[in-house]
Amino acid sequence: MKACVEDFMPIAIAPERGKYARIASVRAISTTGTVEQKMTLWKALNEVPAELPRELLAELLNELVST
Numbered sequence: 001m002k003a004c005v006e007d008f009m010p011i012a013i014a015p016e017r018g019k020y021a022r023i024a025s026v027r028a029i030s031t032t033g034t035v036e037q038k039m040t041l042w043k044a045l046n047e048v049p050a051e052l053p054r055e056l057l058a059e060l061l062n063e064l065v066s067t
Helices: 002-013 019-032 035-047 054-066
Strands: none
Touching (some): 002 019, 019 035
């Protein structure tokens, strides 16, 4: 699964992707990615001008609290 993290990154970041696809991608990155990959995700999401869906933000924060 760790080898697939890079494949999930564009899905997690892209605002045009479906909410559930993005949530699943964030969950995959959060549970199997390295610290560097997680930081890359945070930085990339902060650079996207579109507003984050509440559910996606909750998924990110849930992982932050559990680690």
